[in-house]
Amino acid sequence: MPLTPIVDTELLDTLWVLWAAALVFVMQAGFLCLEAGTTRSKNAINVAMKNIADFAIALSIFWLVGFGLMFGVSEGGWLGTSLFGWQLNSVSSWVITLFIFQAMFCATAATIVAGAVAERMPFFAYLWTALWIALLIYPVFGHWAWGGLLGGESGWLASLGFVDFAGSTVVHSVGGWVALAAVLAIGPRQGRFNQNQPPTAFPAGNLPLAMLGALFMILGWFGFNGGSTLAVNNQVPGILANTVLGAAGGILSAMLMGWRTRRYADVMYAINGAIAGLVAVTAGAHAISMSAALGLGAVSGVLMVVTSEWLLNHRIDDAVGAIPAHLIPGIWGTLALPWIANPKALATGLSTLEQAGVQLLGVVVCGLWSFGIAWLLFRISGRYFPLRVSAEDEKMGLNLAEHGTHNELTQLLEHMRRHEQQGDMRQRIEADPFSEVGEIAAGYNRVAAALESAIGHTRVMLHNLRDGVLTWQANGLLTSLNPGAEQLFGVQAEQMIGTPVSRLLDS
Template sequence: MWMAAGFTMLEAGLVRSKNTVEILTKNIALFATACTMYMICGYAIMYGGDLFLSGIAGSETLVEDALAASAENGFGGDSVYSAASDFFFQVVFVATCMSIVSGAVAERMKLWSFLLFAVVMTGVIYPLEGSWTWGGKDVFGLFNLGDLGFSDFAGSGIVHMAGAAAALSGVLLLGARKGKYGPKGEIRAIQGANLPLAALGTLILWMGWFGFNGGSVLKLGDIASANSVAMVFLNTNAAAAGGAIGALLLARFIFGKADLTMLLNGALAGLVAITAEPSTPSALQATLFGLIAGVIVVLSILALDKIKIDDPVGAISVHGVVGLFGLLIVPITNPAASFVGQIAGAATIFVWVFVASLIVWAIIKAVIGLRLSEEDEYEGADLAECGMEAYPEFGR
């Protein structure tokens, strides 16, 4: 859950001061929305069971019941597996997926349009996609991704690329921020207001990722599982370090300067890349995967800017482009996965989330609109949407 703080601080640091309160409001409200919608119907859609988690209440009061649930969930009945704890673990993933969208549409989307989309994304779009992957269900009854050899340990595609697909569909309908691109196509950098906050957010995410990946082992009750968690920790950290180094070096080569925002996104890119399979690579392999991801994310951010896809925090590149890279490298170290399966899984996730999100965004746009008025965008979303400023005495 602490990753929610990381996304909040990262985004608050990378937007302009006049949009800070709104981005903080979005991140906390989307977390609350995700928790509620996943409780109402999301978890049931993704894993089966009853709406409102009604089947969980009172069903695990005895150890015997919990052990029975353990056996049903693949643990052989030798350890306690709580559906309630699983819900809490899984709900943070859906909130993470939605947080990715928040950064990409920052500084020009209406708050309530965003939150309305969050209801559908966290209640239906993500859970249905998750049911085909971690839930093991057939894709619209047509084929099973697991049978094709698809593997995504902790969500490079299921969580991160899905969030980026939803973000991309929204950005395409929303358009770029005013002043981001000149009349002749020139790209104008819009610097964030608080880079110390952005750096803090990145470090919080880096730390939170140990829970994200390590927790995905799903068990810590025996020596083998404990060692698996430790290896996941080691590789997660190694990939983040490699990503940071790769992005920093490439930015220095391209810009002639040490670009902090690229360094931060490089670390996150390394984390996203290793998330699909953090248990089977060696430490060296994890570092190299992260290094490549750090290079990819810098090139992707520059490429998206060239085609005028405005992403204030680089979320589509970090979570989408690198999320795909993370899926594709899984078979290198995990022989149980296949390249065909990874490509099929990636295509299924992207097409479903992108198309479904595009439809929802389009409906919201037609009914209440997506974008702030030009005047409100100029004045800032803080006053327009929240009626307050993050730094009311700044410059006075």
Template sequence: MVEVKYALDTFYFLVSGALVMWMAAGFAMLEAGLVRAKNTTEILTKNIALYSLSCIMFLLMGYQIMYGSPEGGWLPNFSFLLGDEHSAESIKAGNADHSLYSDFFFQVVFVATAMSIVSGAVAERMKLSAFLMFTVVLTGFIYPVEGYWKWGSGFLHTLGFNDFAGSAIVHMAGAAAALAGVILLGPRTGKYNQQGQAKGIPGANLPLATLGTFILWMGWFGFNGGSQLALSNIENANAVAKIFVNTNAAAAGGVIAVFLYTRLRYRVSDLTLILNGALAGLVAITAEPLTPSPWVATLIGGVGGLLCSVSITVLDKLKLDDPVGAISVHGVAGIFGVLVVPLTNEGATMTAQLIGLVCIFAWVFTTSFAVWWILKKVVGIRVSQEEEYVGMDKVDCGLEAYPEFTTVSGQNGR
């Protein structure tokens, strides 16, 4: 019976991890749909490269920093590579719930998700080489340290901070790193007029962005459901089922709330805001997808979507140019999700939730800002105005995503 339980929970971990890995495709499609045609190939290259680098860096050092460190501490150990797999004797003795490698696989796709959040926010004007250099540092060091504080049984875990599947640890952390980059990078050329008002820069492929959103929605069942960590008994099976329902309800709530918001405020149904409403709802419920009722989960998702929509407008007024709305979706909705956990989870306290948010944001934003600043001074992080005008596809990749269409560069003979 112990061996069957071990096998079933290991299999569930692997399937959940595969679903989360599929979210990498969702981010790639969403971002490719929301940027201009001349930057599509570059952002697709960025997404597959960041996923691969994340896997290598987490294998090399990130996993051991996050899970091989002392309980209750704030400073992790700096060890390298994975440990040995559980022995048959250890499994039969009941000392292991699932394969070590399945745990690694499930965790590595989470760190790739955090890095994907940064990708969209700095799109259309950042050097690909600088972005990938930052990826190495975030996935190998910055993310594992704050992940250790909670999921590795560090001081935030001891304090009682609750973040079931990573509204703060993954999503807000990715948004904090993105915000630091956006501040140092500056807005896209032409985003703001002489009066400082934001100008819309439509994405090239909204069907692709919609497909990406649905892929992310699907992958989120592995993201949240897999975070239950087990499926092999009645209690866990029921918990996973409820998590699936609540995750789906929150996304739906985000969509409907933002649909109504855009109809009332703009007299149109703004698809880009609606797509981000779905994602914001998913981010908001991620902090605690088990304890709310489905109707409360729907409400949490709806409020998360509305906050995201308002945040996108506010960031535009602050001249923080985020082409895909990643900072609002993952940062603002992530903070909201963490703060509402005590409303449904009696074991959570607002004090612990606030301390966790402050510590994670301060760590990720400060270290990310320092890394971005060093990269800016040493290698530069922004392409030239001429390169930005021509498009990142030709500058970084030498290949256009839509060669059969007339592009800006084609029109100007460049």
């Protein structure tokens, strides 16, 4: 008689959620690649460093306080009061598994802000922002929407029937609202908006790296949505199918909209279209059909492009398009859910209109809480330390200003600037012939050599002329006299250079 294997479903569920947490962590790498590739090279290291540091900040603070506020025993549906960091040593392996999974979500919410404020927010100010996201903004709203996940009383929004399966609102809208408050508080980058001119398009440092980051994020979303079942069950394949179809719909519609708007296939619209589609389906990936997922993603791609253009028209500078890609699709996916979802899968017992009302309430509460707290945070913090780097540091680039990191390009620019200030045409720049910047330096050396030769030839001609030749600056100060001028005016060049030309002519 064959033996039937005994399957430990609890262990399988734990393994699945842990694997999903690892996939969600891949999204952190995706954010890093996307933001570092989208921003200018002189700031790419700073953006990447913020992504690494905010992960450490968010994880630590969420372990210490945030997880307890979000999933601890509820106090009237408003706050959790247990499961703080010092209490997690004596809990079950399943609680620790949920902590790991949710900590990745918290890091995602914090990282959204990094891209929006890139190239002008100081490193310390950004870490301060990430700390408050993990300490208060994310876990408190998360308790309202997801509290009671470990048993006990639900959060007050959840008890009303609010549905946000994997965090269109709880994660992405929260991060988007904070990002909006941040960019409004610190203002646009220098040179981004000029009077009576279209917005300046800053060059991306490495768009292929940004596109790789988008693919990493699609991969990470398998864990983001698939792991939110918190179990290995027959829902998982459908959820994953809805996830990738949402991404595909967002890419296609955003590309087409970008083509219509810009007259070419805009790379950033394709990237952010993928993210927008993923964010939109996240609210109800467990309760919608595959055709609905594709349509939801397609609409989110259009909304993302429209929002991006609206922000530009209103001179709001989001460096990587985080607000159009996360905030607006998060709102859209949450509000659209009652109209396209299977009511049985939602399992709230509400009618379509009642569900729509609760979803709208959740979106409004999220905006008031997240944007409101973030705005107060920036208003108060700005009195004690700068929320924006100095104009000089912004021009220099935050790689060098905040981390002391040089690269070949910044070194080349420093040499050229020094060459300009000293005016010595005999100087040459060391050039590595095996790099692109080295080739530029070698070309600059050849131009400098040719200019030195031409200037030397001109000086010989002027020196041998019997006629007097003077040169002076726009402010009237003499810069040179040839021997003919010395003889004509009866002066020595060394005595007259730097004096007003009028003094010579009046004599």
